[in-house]
Amino acid sequence: MSSIIFEAREIHYRYPHGMHAIRGISFHIRKGEKIALVGPNGAGKSTLMLMLNGMVRPDEGTLLFDNLPVSYDRASLRILRKRVGFVLQNPDRQIIAPTVYQDVAFGPTNLGYSGDEVRRVVKESLRYVGLEGFERRPPHQLSGGEKKRVAIAGVLAMDPDVLVFDEPTSGLDPSGSEDIIELLDELNLAGKTIIISTHDIELAYPWADRAILLVKGRILEEGIPEITFGNPENIRMASLSMPILLDLYLELGKRGFKLPERKPRTVLDALNLIDVAFQNLPCSRPGAITVHSVDRSNEECIMAWRREHPGGALGAMGTRAKQHAAEINIPLDFTYGVIDKCILKALLGEDSLIITTESMVGRVFERVREFGKENRREVPVSRS
C-alpha cells in the first residue's frame, strides 16, 4: 500500500461573506493515486482543491501534506506550492506571461533555477505536453486545448509530486478532452499523484482509482468509482446522473442476467460482460497487438508492419505519438481509448498496432495482461 500524501481531518471553511463552503471533511489521498472529486456546482470542489496548495486556509480542522500539518508561513507555502502544482479551470486566468516560453519559465525562474536549467525544464515540459516549437507564440493566439497544455507545462516545469486540476476538460472539444485525460494518465504513470475536480461523471468513472462525491460541502461517498457512483440515491442527491455503463449493468442485473461481480468501467468491460451473459465468443483465435515506441524505433518499423498487416488498425497514444504519426503521414484509426479499442479488435481476430512513447509501453502490456487475467482470454502483445 502506498503512503499517504494528503490527509484532511474535519476541515471547515467559510467564505468571508458567510457561505459555509466546506463542512467537516475528512479524507486521505495516497501517493500515485488518481483521485476524482465529483459533485454538482457549488459543492465545494474548487475550494477544497485550492486548500491543497495552500491558496485557501481551512478555518477549522487539519490538513496534512506528507504526514505533516500544512504551515501557512511564506517559506512553507513556497515548498508546498512547488510540490503541489495547481492547474486552474480557465487557463487564461493561469497564463501570466506574454509568450509560451516565458509562462512555462515563470515557476522555475522564481524557484531560483539557473538560466540553462530553466531552458532545459521549459524544453522538457513543452515536449511533454506536445507544444515544442510554440515557445515564442503569445497565449492569445492559442486554442483552448493548447492554452490548457501551456498551463499544465507551466506547472510541470516546477516538477511537482502532486498535480491538482480544476475541471481539466471544461471548455474543450471531445478530442481535446481525451488528449488531456491521456496526458493525465501519462503523468500518473510517471509517478505523479493526480487529483481532478469535475462534474463530468462519465469522465471520472473510468479514469479514477478512487472518487470522492461531494455535496454541499460534505463527502457523501468515497471509494472506488463503482462504489461511489453505484448508489442511485447518492447520485440523485448530488444532482448527477449515473454512468451509462454502470446503469446498464444494474438494469441487466434487474432483468435476471447472470453477470460477473466486477462492474464494467469501459466499453471493453461492458462488451465482455455481454459476451459472458450471452455466452458469445466473437472469434476462436484473437488478433495480436504490436506496440511501437516512437523513442526507440523508426518509422520503417511502422511501414513494415503496415505492409505485413494490410487493413490492420492503427492507434496512437500520447501527444508525441500522434504528432509523430501526423509527421510521417499515417492515418490513425484510434486516437483515444487506444488500448481498449485494440483489445476489442483483437477479440474480433484482427491485428492492430499501437504507436506510443517509451514511458507508455509498459502501460499497454499491463492493461492487456490485466484484461487476459480477468477474463481468461489471452491477447498476444509484443513490441515492434
Add this chain to the structure above:
Amino acid sequence: MHDELLEDIAQNNGLREVNTWVKLAAGLGCILLCLLSGSWVAPLFIGVVLSGTVLILARIKPRIYFEIFIAPFTFAFTSVVVIVLVTGGSGVFWSWDPFPWLSLSVTRESINEAVFVFSRVIGGMSAMIFIALTTPMTDLFVVMRQCRVPEPVVDLAMFIYRSIFLILDQLVLTYRAQVMRLGYGSFRESVRSFATLCGSVFITSWGAGEDLIRAMDARCYEGKFAIMGESNRPKALPVLALCSFFITTVLLLILTKDFTVI
C-alpha cells in the same frame, strides 16, 4: 475572438525570424534618413523600398497594408493641400485673396515644399509601419531588457500586454451580448449600454487582476520574470542587405539634396 490586430499580423509576418535589432535598425535608420534628407527623392525611395519589403518579404496582405496607410496618407494629403495654398514664394502659378487677411496661392516653392513634406511623411510612415508589422511586442520586450530598461517597467509592460488581450476578449463578449439584446438601438440606449460595458469590463479586469496575483502566488512568485533571449542571431544576408540599402539611400540623399519637382 477579436479581429486580427496589428500584433497578430506582426506575430505571423515573413520577417518574424529576422533579428529584432536588424529590423529596428532598418526602421529607425530610415526615419533618421528621412529627417536628414534635403529633397523628396530619398524619403520616397525609402517609402517604396520599405513598402516592397513589407508586401513581398514580410508577406503582409496588400489590402491590410493599404488600410493601415489610409489614415496617415489622408492626413498627409490634407496637410499638403494646405501647404501648397498657404506657403508663399516667387514663381506664382495661381493666387486668390478671399479676405484682406488671407491670401491663397500656388507657387513653385509651395509645390516643392508640399512634395518634400509629403514624401517625408510617406517615408517616415513606411518605416513606422515596417516596425509595427514586422516586430511584435514580445520581441520588443527582449530588446527593452537588453537596453537595461528597469525590470519593474518591463515586467509591468509584459503584464499589461497579456492583460490587454484578456480585457479585449471580455469587451467583445460583453459588447456582442449587448448588441444581441438591441443594446445600441437608440442614442439613449447606446449611452446606457456603453456605460454598462465600461463598468462590466472594469469589474472583470479587477477580477482578472486578482486572479493574476493568485496564479503568480501559486507558482512561487518572488519578483522574477523570465525573458526569452533573442533566439536568432543577426544573419549575414539581412545585415548586408540593410547596409547596402543604407549606403544607397545615403548616396541618393547626398546626390539629390537639391532636387526639386519644378
